[in-house]
Amino acid sequence: MNNKELSEKIIEDLYKEPDRKTAEIIEYYLNTGTKELCDKAASVCNDIHGNTVFLRGLVEFTNYCAMDCLYCGIRHSNGKAVRYRMRESSIVETALAGFEKGFRTFVFQGGEDPFYTTDMICRIVSTIKNSTGGEAAITLSEGIRSREDYKAFREAGADRYLIRFETSDPLLHKKIRNGITLQRRIEAILDLKSLDFETGSGYMTGLPGETEETGIRNARLCRMLELDMIGIGPFIPHKDTPLGLSDQMPFELCIRATALLRLLVPSAHIPATTAAGSIDPEGREKMLKAGANVLMINITPDDVKKHYLLYPGKVCLEEEGETGLGSLAERVKSVNRVLSYNIGSALRKT
Numbered sequence: 142m143n144n145k146e147l148s149e150k151i152i153e154d155l156y157k158e159p160d161r162k163t164a165e166i167i168e169y170y171l172n173t174g175t176k177e178l179c180d181k182a183a184s185v186c187n188d189i190h191g192n193t194v195f196l197r198g199l200v201e202f203t204n205y206c207a208m209d210c211l212y213c214g215i216r217h218s219n220g221k222a223v224r225y226r227m228r229e230s231s232i233v234e235t236a237l238a239g240f241e242k243g244f245r246t247f248v249f250q251g252g253e254d255p256f257y258t259t260d261m262i263c264r265i266v267s268t269i270k271n272s273t274g275g276e277a278a279i280t281l282s283e284g285i286r287s288r289e290d291y292k293a294f295r296e297a298g299a300d301r302y303l304i305r306f307e308t309s310d311p312l313l314h315k316k317i318r319n320g321i322t323l324q325r326r327i328e329a330i331l332d333l334k335s336l337d338f339e340t341g342s343g344y345m346t347g348l349p350g351e352t353e354e355t356g357i358r359n360a361r362l363c364r365m366l367e368l369d370m371i372g373i374g375p376f377i378p379h380k381d382t383p384l385g386l387s388d389q390m391p392f393e394l395c396i397r398a399t400a401l402l403r404l405l406v407p408s409a410h411i412p413a414t415t416a417a418g419s420i421d422p423e424g425r426e427k428m429l430k431a432g433a434n435v436l437m438i439n440i441t442p443d444d445v446k447k448h449y450l451l452y453p454g455k456v457c458l459e460e461e462g463e464t465g466l467g468s469l470a471e472r473v474k475s476v477n478r479v480l481s482y483n484i485g486s487a488l489r490k491t
């Protein structure tokens with residue numbers, strides 16, 4: 142079966158009864174209050190990953206996007222977004238400055254911006270890899286590209302790739318991603334896995350049109366894909382998008398989803414995400430207490446990062462960047478955990 146057929150089969154299986162172990166975990170999730178559920182997930186996290194929280198340096202290098210996702214503030218049709226593209230040299234310098242400060246993992250995220258050709262991205266990756274003596278782990282997050290492009294990225298030295306599927310509901314997916322299918326997204330994930338990337342995906346919680354069953358299927362899809370990394374966060378309506386007037390769902394949905402994911406995919410690295418910190422001042426701590434074990438620190442230069450507005454009220458604008466590291470260490474300590482600068486590879490690779 143090729144990856145296209147395989148992704149179709151995965152979606153089909155998602156609508157069948159889950160295996161016994163999965164069903165047991167879901168049953169537990171449905172019948173357990175949030176505090177107890179989080180305590181259980183935190184204990185599983187501690188058993189498997191210890192009490193460390195891994196740091197990743199995030200570089201948001203372009204907010205141009207060819208896509209028109211209905212939820213996203215940097216969608217192509219949002220004429221109000223102030224657009225920027227970082228130069229190749231500046232992207233490299235940002236990462237190397239981060240490396241000097243101790244970061245060992247860099248995530249390069251952007252809109253789907255064809256300005257950055259495969260060659261350019263490969264050059265950025267190999268320059269950073271070489272300049273750090275191969276010590277830095279490099280994660281790319283550039284959306285759907287061809288398998289050939291992914292292969293070139295891998296050969297240039299990229300270690301990891303993040304590509305959220307956003308929602309596991311095929312009809313909703315096609316609608317909110319403006320015509321792009323869930324099947325195509327999963328195919329990209331399978332392409333990455335077959336190229337031996339440490340592969341991450343994930344979704345937003347509380348998208349309009351989702352039910353509790355959708356939320357459970359979102360988590361089940363992460364388990365079926367055997368992901369190395371899973372990023373989730375609350376959907377936050379952005380007023381300059383077609384979903385701008387949607388309701389903000391309770392943050393508890395995201396916390397419960399974090400715990401469910403930790404139980405369903407115990408080995409995955411799960412970040413306490415910026416979106417969580419943006420709708421609740423204690424949001425990231427709450428995610429850490431529900432089984433998350435990664436923090437992504439925004440090291441994008443100040444002059445551009447204020448324009449990377451996928452949703453309103455993004456916290457890093459006020460409090461993160463390298464200067465905020467001390468306060469982050471404090472926050473992590475407040476939940477009895479310890480910050481780690483180690484590259485924090487996928488568990489199956491260690």
Ligand code: 5AD
Nearest residue numbers: 212213305375376377379416451452
């Ligand atoms: N609210 C919350 N998260 C969002 N993202 C995009 N738009 C929003 C929004 N309005 C998330 C998507 C994407 C990630 C980079 O940011 O899940 O994959």
